[in-house]
Amino acid sequence: xxxxxxxxxxxxxxxxxxxxxxxxxxxxxxxxxxxxxxxxxxxxxxxxxxxxxxxxxxxxxxxxxxxxxxxxxxxxxxxxxxxxxxxxxxxxxxxxxxxxxxxxxxxxxxxxxxxxxxxxxxxxxxxxxxxxxxxxxxxxxxxxxxxxxxxxxxxxxxxxxxxxxxxxxxxxxxxxxxxxxxxxxxxxxxxxxxxxxxxxxxxxxxxxxxxxxxxxxxxxxxxxxxxxxxxxxxxxxxxxxxxxxxxxxxxxxxxxxxxxxxxxxxxxxxxxxxxxxxxxxxxxxxxxxxxxxxxxxxxxxxxxxxxxxxxxxxxxxxxxxxxxxxxxxxxxxxxxxxxxxxxxxxxxxxxxxxxxxxxxxxxxxxxxxxxxxxxxxxxxxxxxxxxxxxxxxxxxxxxxxxxxxxxxxxxxxxxxxxxxxxxxxxxxxxxxxxxxxxxxxxxxxxxxxxxxxxxxxxxxxxxxxxxxxxxxxxxxxxxxxxxxxxxxxxxxxxxxxxxxxxxxxxxxxxxxxxxxxxxx
Ligand SMILES: Nc1ncnc2c1ncn2[C@@H]1O[C@H](COP(=O)(O)OP(=O)(O)OP(=O)(O)O)[C@@H](O)[C@H]1O
Ligand SMILES: [Mg+2]
Numbered sequence: 001x002x003x004x005x006x007x008x009x010x011x012x013x014x015x016x017x018x019x020x021x022x023x024x025x026x027x028x029x030x031x032x033x034x035x036x037x038x039x040x041x042x043x044x045x046x047x048x049x050x051x052x053x054x055x056x057x058x059x060x061x062x063x064x065x066x067x068x069x070x071x072x073x074x075x076x077x078x079x080x081x082x083x084x085x086x087x088x089x090x091x092x093x094x095x096x097x098x099x100x101x102x103x104x105x106x107x108x109x110x111x112x113x114x115x116x117x118x119x120x121x122x123x124x125x126x127x128x129x130x131x132x133x134x135x136x137x138x139x140x141x142x143x144x145x146x147x148x149x150x151x152x153x154x155x156x157x158x159x160x161x162x163x164x165x166x167x168x169x170x171x172x173x174x175x176x177x178x179x180x181x182x183x184x185x186x187x188x189x190x191x192x193x194x195x196x197x198x199x200x201x202x203x204x205x206x207x208x209x210x211x212x213x214x215x216x217x218x219x220x221x222x223x224x225x226x227x228x229x230x231x232x233x234x235x236x237x238x239x240x241x242x243x244x245x246x247x248x249x250x251x252x253x254x255x256x257x258x259x260x261x262x263x264x265x266x267x268x269x270x271x272x273x274x275x276x277x278x279x280x281x282x283x284x285x286x287x288x289x290x291x292x293x294x295x296x297x298x299x300x301x302x303x304x305x306x307x308x309x310x311x312x313x314x315x316x317x318x319x320x321x322x323x324x325x326x327x328x329x330x331x332x333x334x335x336x337x338x339x340x341x342x343x344x345x346x347x348x349x350x351x352x353x354x355x356x357x358x359x360x361x362x363x364x365x366x367x368x369x370x371x372x373x374x375x376x377x378x379x380x381x382x383x384x385x386x387x388x389x390x391x392x393x394x395x396x397x398x399x400x401x402x403x404x405x406x407x408x409x410x411x412x413x414x415x416x417x418x419x420x421x422x423x424x425x426x427x428x429x430x431x432x433x434x435x436x437x438x439x440x441x442x443x444x445x446x447x448x449x450x451x452x453x454x455x456x457x458x459x460x461x462x463x464x465x466x467x468x469x470x471x472x473x474x475x476x477x478x479x480x481x482x483x484x485x486x487x488x489x490x491x492x493x494x495x496x497x498x499x500x501x502x503x504x505x506x507x508x509x510x511x512x513x514x515x516x517x518x519x520x
Pocket of ligand 1: 023029046049051054182304
């Protein structure tokens with residue numbers, strides 16, 4: 001790893017980076033920053049959570065001038081939350097130089113955005129639909145753009161977005177610098193992107209696996225109708241600091257969220273059918289740790305950087321390997337550890353194998369935890385609380401009563417009763433979750449973009465180590481503590497109904513407010 005000083009970063013920006021706690025450059029930053037300073041077009045690929053935002057953000061800010069009052073830098077992102085997050089990070093870096101980034105996204109009042117655009121931000125970070133809206137209204141002019149970034153580029157160049165991207169890039173001067181960044185970059189999509197670039201340089205931070213090795217990954221073979229109880233058991237065992245549960249459809253997300261609430265978990269839902277103010281509120285609550293569990297569609301799969309996410313649960317197996325990589329990548333970021341658990345029904349096992357092949361990693365099988373395991377897990381949490389209290393010695397005024405009790409009662413009985421009182425025993429209130437048909441195997445699925453299969457290809461790089469390293473602050477995410485009594489029996493024929501709700505044929509486009517969402 002190298003210091004930012006060695007990469008030609010100016011003193012002003014160095015100061016900002018120091019304030020942000022960035023001491024050394026990550027591998028993708030080390031490779032792309034000097035290259036971008038020379039004006040090259042770059043395709044940057046590196047694992048999730050390894051600092052791609054600053055990899056394009058730092059050179060962008062270095063190159064822009066605060067004295068010119070028009071938009072000079074443009075970042076296009078697939079979701080509103082990501083557009084906002086990127087603008088925030090660019091603002092943190094650019095502040096010292098007087099460079100401002102403005103997020104522009106669907107669902108927010110357009111008048112307010114027009115006003116903010118009039119204040120001449122140097123950078124705009126937006127979602128395609130709303131950007132086009134402003135371009136058409138002539139409230140956003142792109143003729144002064146020097147640098148364009150497609151963040152989550154493979155997603156942006158997917159069928160659902162490509163036309164919008166083409167329309168936006170038409171407005172940007174030819175002599176611009178064009179950058180594509182993502183953790184995944186299937187070869188055919190990369191080729192598509194190269195059409196918009198000039199002699200692009202490919203910077204790929206090779207790693208043995210597609211996913212970050214700080215994240216422990218496993219799958220559990222489950223019956224569709226058992227998923228929710230197993231999820232609850234796992235939550236009780238893990239007691240995650242923050243967790244994201246991914247569901248396949250909006251309806252699914254709503255149902256799981258409501259069921260979690262019914263059982264007393266602190267959860268919120270995020271998907272494209274919510275109003276923007278609701279989405280903002282949910283994100284705020286989750287980031288501030290006021291809610292523990294975010295149940296979300298793939299709208300939360302890409303790019304979101306929320307510190308404290310220790311667990312990702314794929315309630316439904318993701319549609320494609322890329323989605324798996326990005327979902328799992330919401331934990332294990334910036335050197336922290338994480339754990340990712342995927343539920344797979346017996347008929348989806350082929351799909352899991354496909355994901356394993358694509359990401360070049362064997363995902364470990366685990367037994368489904370039982371209710372007994374869940375109780376043991378919650379007891380463990382109670383014990384930890386008790387021990388922490390002893391460490392803090394904040395029980396002094398209870399000591400006298402304790403002594404008296406010990407004279408009259410058995411000590412084991414006393415501690416057990418106290419433990420029972422502080423243990424949150426697993427709740428088994430019945431809930432109703434509509435059963436989903438299993439995900440169709442990739443073999444029978446139409447590829448989601450023109451020109452060939454998205455699966456496979458492009459992930460063959462040799463290992464040369466990646467970033468990561470450094471302080472593991474996350475909670476221990478080890479295996480189940482309670483005894484696993486494994487309920488087995490998931491191998492027989494599934495009795496899942498073949499009832500469908502027609503949600504599988506969705507186009508892969510994240511919602512972008514103004515134009516009706518097609519992304520679940
Ligand atoms: N050089 C650095 N030193 C320390 N922390 C860093 C550094 N660069 C970035 N970070 C932090 O690491 C986290 C992940 O960065 P970022 O969101 O840019 O990752 P990413 O590669 O874009 O991931 P994804 O593929 O999920 O979008 C952020 O919190 C960011 O502030
Ligand atoms: Mg990113």
